Amino acid sequence: GQIIREKRIIEAVNKKEVDYEVGNIPTEWEAWIRKTRKTPPTME
Numbered sequence: 001g002q003i004i005r006e007k008r009i010i011e012a013v014n015k016k017e018v019d020y021e022v023g024n025i026p027t028e029w030e031a032w033i034r035k036t037r038k039t040p041p042t043m044e
Contacts (some may be wrong), residue, residue: 005035008032
């Protein structure tokens with residue numbers, strides 16, 4: 001069988017278009033988006 005990976009979708013509070021570069025996203029969030037962290041980080 002084929003394994004279907006869960007998609008991670010976030011909705012930004014600030015709706016401006018921004019070009020993110022490596023290092024602009026906090027490490028904890030990048031790890032969650034890349035699925036190397038199971039639980040999303042808190043806003044604190």
